[in-house]
Amino acid sequence: MLELYHGGLTTCSKQVRLTLREKNIDYVSRFVDLRSYEHYGSQYLRINPNGLVPTLVHDGTAIINSLAIMEYIDDVFPDPPLRPADPKLRAAMRRWLSTSDITHMSVMTLTYNAFLKPEVEALGESDKQLIMAANPVPERRERIRRIAYGGYSAEEEARAMDMTAFTLGQMEAALINSDWIVESEYSLADISLFALTHRLSELDAEIFDAKIFPGVVGWHKRMKARPAVAAILEPGTDETPPTGPTNLSGIT
Numbered sequence: 001m002l003e004l005y006h007g008g009l010t011t012c013s014k015q016v017r018l019t020l021r022e023k024n025i026d027y028v029s030r031f032v033d034l035r036s037y038e039h040y041g042s043q044y045l046r047i048n049p050n051g052l053v054p055t056l057v058h059d060g061t062a063i064i065n066s067l068a069i070m071e072y073i074d075d076v077f078p079d080p081p082l083r084p085a086d087p088k089l090r091a092a093m094r095r096w097l098s099t100s101d102i103t104h105m106s107v108m109t110l111t112y113n114a115f116l117k118p119e120v121e122a123l124g125e126s127d128k129q130l131i132m133a134a135n136p137v138p139e140r141r142e143r144i145r146r147i148a149y150g151g152y153s154a155e156e157e158a159r160a161m162d163m164t165a166f167t168l169g170q171m172e173a174a175l176i177n178s179d180w181i182v183e184s185e186y187s188l189a190d191i192s193l194f195a196l197t198h199r200l201s202e203l204d205a206e207i208f209d210a211k212i213f214p215g216v217v218g219w220h221k222r223m224k225a226r227p228a229v230a231a232i233l234e235p236g237t238d239e240t241p242p243t244g245p246t247n248l249s250g251i252t
């Protein structure tokens, strides 16, 4: 029995949902409503003490961290393989997973300011305190504190953009003569980085532009043409309900 606790189109949920779709693996979808802070509820914290999505539960064992989950899926369900067999190419793939993880921090700063800040800022003081107290990870708690009281500065946003552009530049070099990030082998590297470029497109980020990064934008289009990608982006897949208003009902 395979269950995926996920947040729909959040970056890390997308990574795992796409990995499962590429392999046509059946699983039970358990939507975790981040808008009501269900991921900080005692029930969810029992399977993921970091209070983050996603979590894969396989025959009763919880596996956390999206990149670890993706590799686990490829270990247990090897067909079709999503990691190169050649050790050098596999190392290259892991380098990109690490790059996506580091860059996610910067993309998160942009996301928090653009999407979450208006909602968190509008909460009353006691609700802000409740969310911060419920958040188990100090780094994430600090992020909530920042957006609750003014948000990231223009300078911090510019630094986050800079780091994101640096990664897009490295991807551009890799994609100039190649359809996929690791030479001709479609892999977890493509999946993990696509989750980020998809978020950049949602953010309407100016740097995500074909005039600046034609190779990356071309690759992003190739990704979107894959049936598995189109399937996970379809509204309502994996029983993802339409997003509701922010509330704190999930904190228990």
Ligand SMILES: N[C@@H](CCC(=O)N[C@@H](CS)C(=O)NCC(=O)O)C(=O)O
Binding pocket: 007, 010, 011, 012, 013, 034, 039, 050, 051, 052, 053, 054, 064, 065, 066, 067, 140
């Ligand atoms: N890749 C890491 C990070 C996961 C992560 O950052 N998840 C975000 C969504 S992309 C989340 O749960 N955010 C909710 C929060 O920080 O409160 C993991 O899978 O543990």
